[in-house]
Amino acid sequence: VGVASSVNLFQNGLGLTVLRHTDDWAELCTSDGPDGSKFRLNLKSVESEAQLSSGYNQMLQFEVEDLDGTVAKCAQLGASLDGPIQYPAHGKVSVMRTDQG
Template identity: 55%
Template sequence: MLASSGIRFGRALLMVRGAEGVAQSVNFYQNALGMQVVRHTDDWAELACPVASNAASGMSTDSSNFRLSIKAVESEAQLSVGYSPFLSFDVDDMDSIIARCAQLGGKIDGPIQYPAHGKVATLRAPDGQMIGLYEPAI
């Protein structure tokens, strides 16, 4: 059973082009998605946000946060498809989050979808990372 293995998700690592990419990414994730900056240098940044609970499985949040690390790289290969994770965030207000993301350079990838369980959207951050947004139905 995974829960007894002692393994937990700690953070996702995004690689971006140079110091300008780190600053642009920090601005986007902090101001569009509301993530908290933990540390930020020219070539590295770490941001945090609360971990979503999973009531159906009996798992709940504790004082831990999801950590997003952003690293400056110079090699084009490190920025290629297949090197970057797809990030997914639960949101309370899809429309306002998408509007803020668009104002800060995010590009929505297709229409917002409305399955029975809520709203789902995909967008590309200014640094090229794919982000999934999910707003549960009330």
């Protein structure tokens, strides 16, 4: 299983820029943050779950302008909500996942 569908989600659903991409590996980058910082994300295709990751969920957090629109766009690209959208004091929060994690 390659990384193409994950790259598609991060690029077209969340707006990351693809820096490098092969069948089994990709490097993506966020746009400049408010403080000028950038975040790089590397994706690698693997054959099975890492031995020490059983019971561990990897989580990435993104701040977006339009949560409802982003959730809809990511759903069209294969992601699904992992529970309902929540409304804590600091703003709307959603958790999404794909079949690739």
